[in-house]
Amino acid sequence: MPATLLVNHALVDGARMGQFFAMLAREMKRFVDERACARQ
Numbered sequence: 001m002p003a004t005l006l007v008n009h010a011l012v013d014g015a016r017m018g019q020f021f022a023m024l025a026r027e028m029k030r031f032v033d034e035r036a037c038a039r040q
Helices: 014-039
Strands: none
């Protein structure tokens, strides 16, 4: 699923954006895994 994050570089650096996308990926995986378990 494509995602875009628009930030002001004066307020957020690349490391924080990387953390955001890593957390987003974990949450998306958890969401999908929970739905898969619910269907079984």
